[in-house]
Amino acid sequence: MRMMKHQELLKGLIRLHVLHHASQEPFYGQWMIHELARHGYTLSPGTLYPMLHGLERRGYLKSKNERNGRTFRRMYWATSLGREANKLAKIQVRELIGELQRSRRHSS
Ligand SMILES: [Zn+2]
DSSP: OHHHHTHHHHHHHHHHHHHHHHHHSOEEHHHHHHHHHHTTOOOOHHHHHHHHHHHHHTTSEEEEEEEETTEEEEEEEEOHHHHHHHHHHHHHHHHHHHHHHHGGGGOO
16 A cells, blocks of 8 residues: 555654544544544554554553453553643644645646
């Protein structure tokens, strides 16, 4: 997939996407993999989980194991730092979209 060729570059956008959902309600890894796939991002657990751990290490997310029938799954949600970063990201993404749209007529 063409997009995955540029995954390193797009990782920032994927992180913002994760942070957006984490600011709304807790999620678990498999749910996020499906959600990102819906937006065209094919991520393996081997890519997503290190990303989630990185966000947790930097204080943007928190997580804990929750019982789901006989098994446990890890739930993730945004901390107040994560929600603050999400608000800032929203402003900056809007600003970027504005610029991308303004320059559309110059690209071919
Ligand atoms: Zn989404």
